[in-house]
Amino acid sequence: xxxxxxLVLAKANYVAYIILMMVGLYAMIVKNNLIKKIVGMTIFQTxxxxxxxxxxxxxxxxxxxxEHHASPETAAHGAEKIVAHAMDAVNVTHYINPLPHVxxxxxxxxxxxxxxxxxxxxxxxxxxxxxxEEDEINQQLxxx
Amino acid sequence: MIWQLExxxxxxxIVCAVAAITVRDLLSAAxxxxxxxxxLCLIWAVMGAVDxxxxxxxxGAGVSTVFCVAAxxxxxxxxxx
Amino acid sequence: xxxxxxxxxxxxxxxxxxxxMEFPDWGDPESPASTHLxxxxxxxxxxxxxxxxxxxxxxxxxxxxxTMFETTVILTAGLxxxxxxxxxxxxxxxxxxxxxxxxxxxxxxxxxxxxxSEVFQRMDANWVPYDFIISRTCRLIIPFIQIxxxxxxxxxxxxxxxxxxxxxxxxxxxxxxxxxxxLRAAIKSFSEKTAALLSVTGVFIYAGTxxxxxxxxxxxxxxSALAPLFGSDRVMARSHGILMVEIGVAVAVTAVxxxxxYNLSSAGKQDEGL
Numbered sequence: 259x260x261x262x263x264x265l266v267l268a269k270a271n272y273v274a275y276i277i278l279m280m281v282g283l284y285a286m287i288v289k290n291n292l293i294k295k296i297v298g299m300t301i302f303q304t305x306x307x308x309x310x311x312x313x314x315x316x317x318x319x320x321x322x323x324x325e326h327h328a329s330p331e332t333a334a335h336g337a338e339k340i341v342a343h344a345m346d347a348v349n350v351t352h353y354i355n356p357l358p359h360v361x362x363x364x365x366x367x368x369x370x371x372x373x374x375x376x377x378x379x380x381x382x383x384x385x386x387x388x389x390x391e392e393d394e395i396n397q398q399l400x401x402x
Numbered sequence: 403m404i405w406q407l408e409x410x411x412x413x414x415x416i417v418c419a420v421a422a423i424t425v426r427d428l429l430s431a432a433x434x435x436x437x438x439x440x441x442l443c444l445i446w447a448v449m450g451a452v453d454x455x456x457x458x459x460x461x462g463a464g465v466s467t468v469f470c471v472a473a474x475x476x477x478x479x480x481x482x483x
Numbered sequence: 484x485x486x487x488x489x490x491x492x493x494x495x496x497x498x499x500x501x502x503x504m505e506f507p508d509w510g511d512p513e514s515p516a517s518t519h520l521x522x523x524x525x526x527x528x529x530x531x532x533x534x535x536x537x538x539x540x541x542x543x544x545x546x547x548x549x550t551m552f553e554t555t556v557i558l559t560a561g562l563x564x565x566x567x568x569x570x571x572x573x574x575x576x577x578x579x580x581x582x583x584x585x586x587x588x589x590x591x592x593x594x595x596x597x598x599x600s601e602v603f604q605r606m607d608a609n610w611v612p613y614d615f616i617i618s619r620t621c622r623l624i625i626p627f628i629q630i631x632x633x634x635x636x637x638x639x640x641x642x643x644x645x646x647x648x649x650x651x652x653x654x655x656x657x658x659x660x661x662x663x664x665x666l667r668a669a670i671k672s673f674s675e676k677t678a679a680l681l682s683v684t685g686v687f688i689y690a691g692t693x694x695x696x697x698x699x700x701x702x703x704x705x706x707s708a709l710a711p712l713f714g715s716d717r718v719m720a721r722s723h724g725i726l727m728v729e730i731g732v733a734v735a736v737t738a739v740x741x742x743x744x745y746n747l748s749s750a751g752k753q754d755e756g757l
Contacts, residue, residue, distance in 0.1 A: 265504055272503040274412050278419055280496040285423040288488040291481040293428050293474065297435055301419050304442055304462070311451045314517065315509060321450045323642070324528070324535040350525050354450045355517040356537040357524065360546060362454055363538070364553045367647055367736070370461045370469075371560030374743040377473035378564045381747070384477040391482060452643040453538045460651040465740055468658060472748040 271312060278305035292383060292390040296376045303369045307362045314355035322356035408448055415441045428479050432470035439463040532721040534640045542645070543725040547704045550728070551689050554735050558682050561739035565679070568746045621663035628656040636733045640722065646729035650736030657737075658744050666749060678742040685735025692727050 266273060282305055285298025380390060387395050418441060422434035439462030446455040507514040524541055534540040542550055580589045636649030661669035693704040701708035706724025707717035715723070 276499045281419045290483050322537040350522045355521045357521045359538050360541045371557050375563045378567045456648050
């Protein structure tokens with residue numbers, strides 16, 4: 259029991275991300291209103307993105323934009339400067355892992371596109387049935 | 403950064419998410435989603451993911467909230483659960 | 484039914500928590516995610532592409548194929564919104580106009596009134612007088628938002644930013660114009676046909692850059708083939724190729740955001756907005 263508590267405390271950030279994911283999943287499954295389901299979908303998506311981006315963090319590292327070292331020969335342009343920059347050995351542990359950022363950038367923009375289509379579908383459902391509550395729509399489908 | 407601040411922002415994010423699915427008024431739910439996006443953008447900026455934070459700030463807290471509010475205006479505003 | 488849902492979620496949560504206990508600690512530099520491929524990107528981005536922002540160079544150059552299909556997905560979403568919602572404007576039998584200086588409301592039959600008139604303003608169904616302060620303030624702010632959007636697109640190489648963020652900012656400026664003034668004014672200045680054509684043009688610019696690399700003899704989307712076109716060496720040609728595809732992405736994202744807003748805010752009819 260003691261060791262389980264210590265283990266949970268050490269990985270407390272993962273526990274927080276999973277709680278957020280479960281909140282979103284709960285809204286998608288249990289709620290009746292279509293727009294609440296769409297809100298739950300958004301929460302689930304962003305919680306997964308948060309989980310993924312947090313994997314690439316490194317303690318004491320800086321943002322993944324290479325620093326420009328101020329070189330005395332500022333008159334050099336073009337290829338010489340680039341070669342001079344490449345000569346400075348880049349310390350890999352000094353920069354955060356950029357790969358999760360790249361993948362999640364795509365995921366965020368695809369998420370907003372999906373949100374647009376989902377809301378358009380909700381408006382269409384409202385125009386056809388007059389309501390966005392799921393049980394009322396089921397009643398109309400069964401009787402009509 | 404200071405780990406206490408990160409913990410408080412993470413707790414606020416969870417509170418915002420739970421509130422967004424619990425309130426009865428759909429317009430409030432859409433705006434709470436905007437607040438949730440902003441706090442998430444803060445967490446990513448603290449973690450060092452500046453590109454992801456920039457994208458979430460424009461897309462999540464800007465355009466996504468406007469789409470949700472537009473959809474709420476064309477359907478009902480009250481909900482039963 | 485709800486008890487079943489809550490039980491499922493509890494089970495799912497407990498299982499996930501049990502399995503993430505095996506994950507590496509937060510902030511560990513030796514975690515498997517950071518030791519296989521990303522050291523290559525961090526060390527070689529400057530000598531391969533001359534772009535300091537590692538995220539932009541990986542997004543647009545090393546993984547450019549992925550980004551091209553993502554732009555296509557955004558275009559498809561805009562198209563789907565349009566096909567779902569858009570309906571023809573019905574011919575109304577009469578329209579209401581308001582005479583500005585005196586406040587008199589007229590009701591006109593058919594379509595006989597001149598459309599662009601200074602003193603007569605067309606009324607919508609839920610007519611609310613558009614606030615003078617809001618419309619004038621937004622008119623002052625919108626050019627600065629657009630300049631900032633162009634800055635973000637152009638400086639994607641050296642600071643956080645790039646094509647997506649700049650495109651969304653540009654689209655948000657037109658959405659702000661549509662909210663503060665009326666939707667008809669926004670459609671008059673940036674019509675839906677323009678938005679649709681621009682979104683396709685953006686994807687065409689991206690795929691066209693890749694095809695141009697094919698014409699010059701290299702693999703699809705290998706920007707160093709464009710070196711004779713720009714008149715520089717192969718490394719700088721990759722940097723310029725990244726800028727070209729970022730412009731294509733920005734144009735496509737701008738147009739799709741505006742298109743989705745036009746369709747969502749009027750539920751397809753496009754005669755009154757929010």
